[in-house]
Amino acid sequence: MPKKHSDLADKAYEQIRGLILRYELRPGQHIDLIRTSQRLGVSFTPVREALRRLAQEELVSHIPNKGFSVREISVEEAECLYGVREALEAYGIEAAATRMSPDSLGEIARLSEMYHQSVLEKIDRKRFLLDKLFHIRIAEVSGNFVLVRMLEQILDKIIMKIRLEGMPRDRGPIAYQEHLEILDALKSQDPRRAVAVLRKHLSNAREGMVSFLRSRLISPELSVEEEIA
Amino acid sequence: MPKKHSDLADKAYEQIRGLILRYELRPGQHIDLIRTSQRLGVSFTPVREALRRLAQEELVSHIPNKGFSVREISVEEAECLYGVREALEAYGIEAAATRMSPDSLGEIARLSEMYHQSVLEKIDRKRFLLDKLFHIRIAEVSGNFVLVRMLEQILDKIIMKIRLEGMPRDRGPIAYQEHLEILDALKSQDPRRAVAVLRKHLSNAREGMVSFLRSRLISPELSVEEEIA
DNA sequence: TAATATTCTATTTTATACAATCTTGTCAAA
DNA sequence: TTTGACAAGATTGTATAAAATAGAATATTA
Numbered sequence: 384m385p386k387k388h389s390d391l392a393d394k395a396y397e398q399i400r401g402l403i404l405r406y407e408l409r410p411g412q413h414i415d416l417i418r419t420s421q422r423l424g425v426s427f428t429p430v431r432e433a434l435r436r437l438a439q440e441e442l443v444s445h446i447p448n449k450g451f452s453v454r455e456i457s458v459e460e461a462e463c464l465y466g467v468r469e470a471l472e473a474y475g476i477e478a479a480a481t482r483m484s485p486d487s488l489g490e491i492a493r494l495s496e497m498y499h500q501s502v503l504e505k506i507d508r509k510r511f512l513l514d515k516l517f518h519i520r521i522a523e524v525s526g527n528f529v530l531v532r533m534l535e536q537i538l539d540k541i542i543m544k545i546r547l548e549g550m551p552r553d554r555g556p557i558a559y560q561e562h563l564e565i566l567d568a569l570k571s572q573d574p575r576r577a578v579a580v581l582r583k584h585l586s587n588a589r590e591g592m593v594s595f596l597r598s599r600l601i602s603p604e605l606s607v608e609e610e611i612a
Numbered sequence: 613m614p615k616k617h618s619d620l621a622d623k624a625y626e627q628i629r630g631l632i633l634r635y636e637l638r639p640g641q642h643i644d645l646i647r648t649s650q651r652l653g654v655s656f657t658p659v660r661e662a663l664r665r666l667a668q669e670e671l672v673s674h675i676p677n678k679g680f681s682v683r684e685i686s687v688e689e690a691e692c693l694y695g696v697r698e699a700l701e702a703y704g705i706e707a708a709a710t711r712m713s714p715d716s717l718g719e720i721a722r723l724s725e726m727y728h729q730s731v732l733e734k735i736d737r738k739r740f741l742l743d744k745l746f747h748i749r750i751a752e753v754s755g756n757f758v759l760v761r762m763l764e765q766i767l768d769k770i771i772m773k774i775r776l777e778g779m780p781r782d783r784g785p786i787a788y789q790e791h792l793e794i795l796d797a798l799k800s801q802d803p804r805r806a807v808a809v810l811r812k813h814l815s816n817a818r819e820g821m822v823s824f825l826r827s828r829l830i831s832p833e834l835s836v837e838e839e840i841a
Numbered sequence: 842t843a844a845t846a847t848t849c850t851a852t853t854t855t856a857t858a859c860a861a862t863c864t865t866g867t868c869a870a871a
Numbered sequence: 872t873t874t875g876a877c878a879a880g881a882t883t884g885t886a887t888a889a890a891a892t893a894g895a896a897t898a899t900t901a
Binding site: 616 | 882
């Protein structure tokens with residue numbers, strides 16, 4: 384009988400990571416060791432090791448003698464993340480464009496349609512996941528597994544930021560159209576066009592994100608004023 | 613004020629990382645918890661947490677119930693690393709080219725000359741460090757700190773691989789010339805040329821590395837014998 | 842003899858107790 | 872208001888024991 388995970392620290396890592404990405408632990412929130420280990424039904428030791436890993440990954444921050452907390456991603460950092468994302472994905476799609484198998488193309492087309500569905504249904508959680516998968520699958524075809532791993536971490540952080548703060552409402556359908564263009568470039572095995580279309584797609588997305596985040600930046604102070612009044 | 617609880621796990625992390633990058637712990641070697649914690653003069657706990665972090669960073673591998681060992685980087689992975697490196701650095705230098713201050717340019721020029729010195733002196737350790745600093749400083753000017761952190765991790769792994777296995781002998785002086793070309797492109801604030809020259813530089817370096825590693829692949833036993841002797 | 846179970850041992854992993862240290866907030870004195 | 876002592880609570884590090892596991896050694900079976 385094969386046991387799935389016999390590594391509690393590993394399990395704790397996956398679980399806490401999930402809690403963070405699903406906002407059951409919110410950015411800025413202190414992560415209480417006792418509470419968390421009770422929640423997961425294990426002792427401190429594996430939880431602590433999990434948190435160290437997450438700190439290395441920069442999903443949580445650690446201040447010596449003060450403990451762990453869920454990392455807050457600033458607008459500036461989100462922009463940096465997008466910059467790196469563009470560089471990585473552009474490289475990935477260029478390599479992938481000439482290696483696309485019919486199977487891969489089919490899979491990516493399928494993901495596009497599912498993405499479209501989630502846009503129509505307005506289910507954010509599903510939509511962000513499918514968007515991520517669309518981009519990851521393309522990167523995977525490049526054959527560069529180092530790239531894939533890094534991109535996953537980048538995307539998770541970007542999603543963590545924008546899923547909390549929100550995005551322009553009309554972005555979804557446009558993104559779907561852009562996905563179709565990317566797919567089309569991939570079908571015609573045209574690396575240069577694929578790169579160009581992808582770059583356009585990502586720069587649009589970044590623009591939307593940044594302007595939206597900056598516009599929101601004014602309101603939290605207002606709410607403080609409101610509270611005083 | 614005596615600070616005793618100032619994060620031993622962090623210190624252990626830095627120390628073990630150093631041991632790995634300096635080959636005092638060799639790729640493939642099992643990392644004994646007892647021995648290592650004695651060596652660092654601390655108990656298991658901080659060492660274990662450090663190793664978890666290093667596993668997350670993929671400098672050590674972890675097999676449940678078997679423990680930790682220094683990661684071995686294959687030729688394929690080294691190629692992947694180089695691919696990502698090119699993508700990241702190309703993006704970085706493009707952003708940096710228009711933001712170069714005279715100070716930054718001076719610093720980078722100085723690093724180039726020190727690199728040249730280390731090539732002439734044939735001190736590998738110094739040479740690899742200065743090469744890394746040259747590339748990192750340029751990336752820093754981009755202002756994208758996410759990029760810098762990722763690049764540092766990539767470069768450390770590449771260095772870890774090629775410092776152990778070796779590089780073509782004549783690569784040093786050529787690399788120096790290429791560094792000068794990069795510097796020149798930066799001085800003239802020409803992003804496109806900077807990117808082009810950098811890409812050429814890195815693809816030359818990758819070529820050299822890959823062909824050298826593949827040629828060594830035939831006689832790995834020999835090299836081990838030599839190193840022991 | 843070969844294949845398969847079954848101990849056994851060493852190591853890793855987890856849990857827990859405890860001490861040392863650090864942070865923070867409180868309260869009184871300046 | 873500021874300062875500093877102090878207590879309460881949390882974090883960190885150590886030590887140690889219990890549980891789980893892998894790998895080797897041994898025994899059993901066919």
